[in-house]
Amino acid sequence: MFTYIRTLKSKILFYSFGITVVVLLLVIAICLTNFNTLVKLNKIQTINHNLRISMDHIESRVSSVMNIAYWSSVNGYISAFITASDMYPNDLRYKKIAAYNALRNHVYGLGVDRYINKIIIYSTNGNYIQFGLVYGAPSDIQTCTSLPYFDLLRQHREIKWVGVVEEGFTGYNKKAIPIVQNLYTSYKQAPMGWVYISVSTDIIKDFLMHYKFDRGSNLYLLIGDKMYDITDLENFVEVDKGEFNFIDQKPKIYRNAQYVEFKKDGVSNIAVICPGRKIGWSLLQTIPNNHFAFRDEVYARILYVVICGIMMLAILMAVTIDRIVNRPIKNILTHIKRISKGDFSYDPSIESQDEIGVIGIGINKMAGEIQRLIDERIENEKAKKDLELRMLQNQINPHFLYNTLNSIKWMAMIQGAVGIVEMVNSLAVLLRNVAAGTDELITVEQEIEIVKEYCKIQQYRYGKLFDISYHFEDPSLKECKIIKFTLQPIVENSIFHGIEPKGTKGNIEIRVTKSSGDTLMISVKDDGVGMSREQIKKLMEGRYIEKKRFNNIGIKNVDERIKLIFGQPYGLKINSVLGEYTEVIITLPLIR
Numbered sequence: 001m002f003t004y005i006r007t008l009k010s011k012i013l014f015y016s017f018g019i020t021v022v023v024l025l026l027v028i029a030i031c032l033t034n035f036n037t038l039v040k041l042n043k044i045q046t047i048n049h050n051l052r053i054s055m056d057h058i059e060s061r062v063s064s065v066m067n068i069a070y071w072s073s074v075n076g077y078i079s080a081f082i083t084a085s086d087m088y089p090n091d092l093r094y095k096k097i098a099a100y101n102a103l104r105n106h107v108y109g110l111g112v113d114r115y116i117n118k119i120i121i122y123s124t125n126g127n128y129i130q131f132g133l134v135y136g137a138p139s140d141i142q143t144c145t146s147l148p149y150f151d152l153l154r155q156h157r158e159i160k161w162v163g164v165v166e167e168g169f170t171g172y173n174k175k176a177i178p179i180v181q182n183l184y185t186s187y188k189q190a191p192m193g194w195v196y197i198s199v200s201t202d203i204i205k206d207f208l209m210h211y212k213f214d215r216g217s218n219l220y221l222l223i224g225d226k227m228y229d230i231t232d233l234e235n236f237v238e239v240d241k242g243e244f245n246f247i248d249q250k251p252k253i254y255r256n257a258q259y260v261e262f263k264k265d266g267v268s269n270i271a272v273i274c275p276g277r278k279i280g281w282s283l284l285q286t287i288p289n290n291h292f293a294f295r296d297e298v299y300a301r302i303l304y305v306v307i308c309g310i311m312m313l314a315i316l317m318a319v320t321i322d323r324i325v326n327r328p329i330k331n332i333l334t335h336i337k338r339i340s341k342g343d344f345s346y347d348p349s350i351e352s353q354d355e356i357g358v359i360g361i362g363i364n365k366m367a368g369e370i371q372r373l374i375d376e377r378i379e380n381e382k383a384k385k386d387l388e389l390r391m392l393q394n395q396i397n398p399h400f401l402y403n404t405l406n407s408i409k410w411m412a413m414i415q416g417a418v419g420i421v422e423m424v425n426s427l428a429v430l431l432r433n434v435a436a437g438t439d440e441l442i443t444v445e446q447e448i449e450i451v452k453e454y455c456k457i458q459q460y461r462y463g464k465l466f467d468i469s470y471h472f473e474d475p476s477l478k479e480c481k482i483i484k485f486t487l488q489p490i491v492e493n494s495i496f497h498g499i500e501p502k503g504t505k506g507n508i509e510i511r512v513t514k515s516s517g518d519t520l521m522i523s524v525k526d527d528g529v530g531m532s533r534e535q536i537k538k539l540m541e542g543r544y545i546e547k548k549r550f551n552n553i554g555i556k557n558v559d560e561r562i563k564l565i566f567g568q569p570y571g572l573k574i575n576s577v578l579g580e581y582t583e584v585i586i587t588l589p590l591i592r
Contacts, residue, residue: 048257163226498528
């Protein structure tokens, strides 16, 4: 297929068509995804609304039942009954009847009597009353206290939930939700008895029996630490919360609706969670993600329309590109072939005001520039040959200069001119070091020797105008590495810009120390006339032109060489006070 995509026109058509297809498909996918997302969020909000209504209704009824347990601790008739003594049978009988009537009237008043399987109020004296839909038997007390969760529930002052259980009372074997609460009196801290309430699961079923479920959806109820599948309201099936590990995760929020996306058995699902506001219960409904999927035929129709539109657009583009692009490109290609054969002449036919014409203008300019560069190169090569010839004629052999200086030295020695011998010897040492290069790493001791030779010449020249001293914090620092000709330009600067303008004898001190870490610090300090900030700035920027300088290495050059070789943290710093001193601090890495 790609063998047919060689011409620019074919490539433009191919890539335009491909990009158009990709963009349109992306737009369609984004639109459909957003539509599906909107449908999903609206569905989540609807489910949350239904669950909230159901949860509030269930909470209202369960709260009324819980009220019975709390009421039993504060009601006067109940308190009188649980504190009554067996020593007065008639009084006990009267108080029992009064307590029973008060309990019955309170339950009827709350309107939850049809959800109460059994209420047992038991005192520590062994007296009890029973009320509810289920027939009470004396054995129910023993059955109640032997229930595995009874003692656990009595340990908590607040009502604790153990879920849906089978109680096993006489004549009654249905599932129920138990409530156990200790009974206290106002004058005793220890419990004087307890109340047991068996709540029918109808308290949940009655409102949910008309709840509408979507296909594949399940409804769950969380009571305490237990979770039940109540999709079939006739059977509360306990499920393992481990299968729903998302329950403890932070849910997503959409307009007060809490939901979590999870996978179960490889299928993506959404769980809408509606926590209770009062009793700690929660309703949870799951729904498969594929419930929100768009129908395949809708996708097929949209894609068919898009493909037809793209084909028509591609045909229109092909006709337009052939007229606008193909012909100017052929002219440009012809001109480029002429340029490749050495013809750099101007061609006005490839220039126009559109983009391709701008390319033609650029090609004509490029051809003219190439011709100019070729001519310039020929002239440069000729000038280079002339320069090399002049340099060869002016070149002096360094060995000839050293030998001549050596001859002068021996002649001065024969004639007893010791000063001339020392100056010639020092000059030879300096010239030999300059000729060997200035970027070489040498020891601090070797650099100090170069400074000494230079200062020897200047002291002869200026008649002991200055003294120079050298101090090492540690003798081992003499072996540290330094760039050749680092100190000499700084000492030269101290002589010419510090001590010479002073007009009296001066001192130069070179101090080598080791700073914190692996840093070598070298201080060159003179007691000359000092420098202003403007002078320091000019010196660091290389704007001082000094004809007396021994070589072309200035303060700025020293700083740049240090930074170039060792990095930006290192280099020179100048401190000075006019009329007092100038100090140049050199920072270098400690290299042995």
